[in-house]
Amino acid sequence: MRSEQIFWPVSADQKDRIWQLCKKRLQRMPIQYVIEEWDFRELTLKMKPPVFIPRPETEELVNLVLEEFSQSSYPGKNPTSIFLEVGCGSGALSISLLHSLPQSHAVAIDKSVDAIKLSLENAERLNVHTRAEILQLDILTDAEELLLLLTQKYGLLDFIISNPPYVFQEDFIHLAAEILNYEDHGALNGGYDGMQVIKAILCLAPHVLKDYGKIFLEVDPRHPDMIQEWLQVQPSLGLDYIATIQDFCGKPRFCVLQKSMQM
């Protein structure tokens, strides 16, 4: 936009459109839903209520995975990789990874049909849809079906990535109106201790990952300790807790786990 344009008067039609958008914002609609898009790393994605809006912390989760791939030399690494995303929402994580790893393929699931539709739309707009399979599945109820699909169609996975619903039930009342009134609670609510979906992912993981395959999770700052404690009483899972990484506010935010041995 060149500087002269600032002198051109706004038309009545433009004013009206802006006012309509302002009204939405005045009703506490998140700005991302008002303008129907937002940026995630190098991409601009479409946003539509009630599909969960990607948070800035999640951008770092992608970087974490990419760093792994640039310096990784663990056995089983292929030039073409395949991963699972649980709870894809708008598709931000999968699409960003597919975009940065041109040889990768993704299976992305979400229990919400709105999320699936939006992820598909975003994947097409960003031209990664040919390497993505986006399915409406709920890991809490459809784990068997997912397992079958993955083993039959794709074989074992290189990694699993997720920003699962992790808000503790009791913390819900503290969320802002923008979140409570517009975003899908199903994308936020992790049950009484926020661990419900996390545990489901960790239980599924050993069955779908290659040996030494990794799991990358974004969680509540209290979860890294809770996950490590829980794993100690789940030896049959064969999962090792590798690391907790902080986000740029210095909060423990990301957990990296690894499948340690053959089941």
Next chain:
Amino acid sequence: MEVTAGIGGQEAMLFTAEMFDMYQSYASFKKWSFEILEYYPSELGGLRHAAASISGQHEVYKHLKYEGGVHRVQRVPKTEKQGRIHTSTMTVAILPQPSEIDLTINPKDLRIETKRASGAGGQHVNTTDSAVRIVHIPTGVVSECQQERSQIKNKEKALKVLRARLYSKKLEEEMNKRQSVRKMQVGTKGRSEKIRTYNFPQDRITDHRVNKTVHDIKGFLLGEDLLDEMIQSIREYTDHEMLKELLENIPAQ
């Protein structure tokens, strides 16, 4: 490159916007890339402050370094109702971009500040303030970026600006020892010596360091041949002066 409006209120900011546009065109003319890192406009289409990262072949820094300093404009401002001529200023600062190897910044020395600092963050919060501020603790040098909607992109840009400022600081310390370079390189904000005057009524541009005057301000502001020739003249003059100094400093046998 950092540009900042100086004395003269709205008129200074309008002039700053024109100068930034000129340098953007010049970068295009020289086939350099011009990436805007910061851009703080004013209400009337002027510019308070902006920063851009310029890269490319053919000695970007060697061309642009002489643009560093205070530029002065003399004209009847758009905001002026009585047709009086005003004098306003703007400052250009040129900081060389360090290569990754030259300047290693220890991540432990950085304090990264964002608006999400308090509370649980993550899924609990949805605010759109993605501004990032980085403080280099040992030197106190600060950089900020709120240009982008992506927080990680703001962090990357803020880091870029920080590196450039740290490098420039280091460089200035060494440069201050060389007299001729100090004369020509009014490179960082704060120096009040005006390097060039743009006089609109007389349609002339005068560079005070080499005492050279050219005409056709409109053409000059296009950021093409006229600007390039001016820069060339200053380079030649400086090289000449540096050579003189070198020869004068050879001890007599």
